[in-house]
Amino acid sequence: MNVAARHILIVGAGHAGGVAAATLRQTGFTGAITLIGGEAHPPYERPPLSKELLAGAIPVEKTYLRPLAFYTENGIAFRPGETAVAIDRAAQRVELANGDTVPYDALLLTLGARARRLALPGADHPRVLYLRDIVDSLALREHLNTGARIAVIGAGFIGLEAAAVARKHGAAVTVLEVQREPLQRVCAPEIGRFMATLHRRNGVNLRTGVAVVAIEEKGGALEIRTADGETVAADIVLAGIGAQPNVELAHAAGLAVEDGIVTDEFGRTSDPNVFAAGDVTRHFNPLLGRKLRLEAWQNAQNQAMAVAKVMAGGDRPHAEVPWFWTDQYDVNLQIAGAPKRWDDLVWRGGPDDKAFTVFAMQDGKPVAATTMNNGREMRPAREMIARGRAVDPARLADAKVKLQDLARET
């Protein structure tokens, strides 16, 4: 594949950027590596930001992929707090906000995504918060006190995780979701309903089918107005309405972009010297036979590893069943697969059980699986989805039949 470059420049020092830098060294790449990141912290994992870090259960450093010293020790020129503002592909260099230019032989874009902003009157109020980075998480944490009133707009993963932490801290939580069920973008309605029940049982005032139209400050409190004329009073608002890939740099440089930087299964963009990985990519997945954009830890981790290996001279594609988890209250929910549709669901156990697994089936084949406090079934479930062979639904539904055994048979 491409001949190993002498200087690899990585722009975006988040999860994918950090993993890629470390992987380049682990695979024996001996050229220079520069890692440029807009944040003050070394590369870190974001999942704890809406969970353990938000709850104050871990220190900030525990989210770091590696200690800061790792980068110097491994000859990685890490430049935190620097923002890239332009890519000059013809000259093979990147311009920084401080006026520096950094040349490259090969460029890796791991620019991630940012929280989508609310677009409605009053959305610019300073107590309307978002949750994407460490600064956001620490700022939100300040507000999670007993009796504080928190309104979460959007019942996606991040909003619901934050709602769960807020409830644990004794805050009064209202969640406003425009769709009929939570998590509609990523799971079956049945799972959304299960999560809705979980939150209501934990004292969250979860209201679905509700569109927020305005936020106004009234007598010190925030008043959130909905399309059907109702109001919700809150001390702070957390907007969790999705993420938007940071594609502007790539777009301005003329790279192919369609809601994400377009890459193939090797992380190659439309420029042979430019690669991309993580949340920012719309990448081809050979297992699914289509391009997709993911916002998940697994993709940030494993796609970045795969692409770094390609940049170091390897020739293996990245091909995995998409996989995501969320932790809320005492529930660990994991979802594998990204089907566009399915015919039916096969349950191993039910929503009232302590643990269950649900398969989404299409033409008799498992195309997605959700485990609830049943992580041990995730690995075999992913294998079954990857293989894409038909499974007897009766045996699949029989919790006494070990999934490992079924996975081996099919």
Added chain:
Amino acid sequence: MADENWVTVAKRSAINPGDVLGVTLGEREIALYDLDGAIYATDNLCTHAFALLSQGWLDGEIIECPLHGGRFEVKTGKGLGPPINDDLKTYPVRVVGEDIQVKLD
């Protein structure tokens, strides 16, 4: 007192080949594994975040964390790559009569 730190943690009959069993000893969570009849013990808490490995998947001699798929060698506790940065603590084990005993430090 060489025997001082050996603690009975479970009955030998409580675990079968290919199984993982979680036991709590005061503050400590320990996972017991039966690998083809031989018992091994490690910390039960994953070194990555807050998961019990006994709820994970034992794949031959490798335990996979149920939360984020981190993997460890049961016999040595060695972490097998991301997201695991730290190895898992292992404990000496012996079977005395009907009992499984673990040596604490």
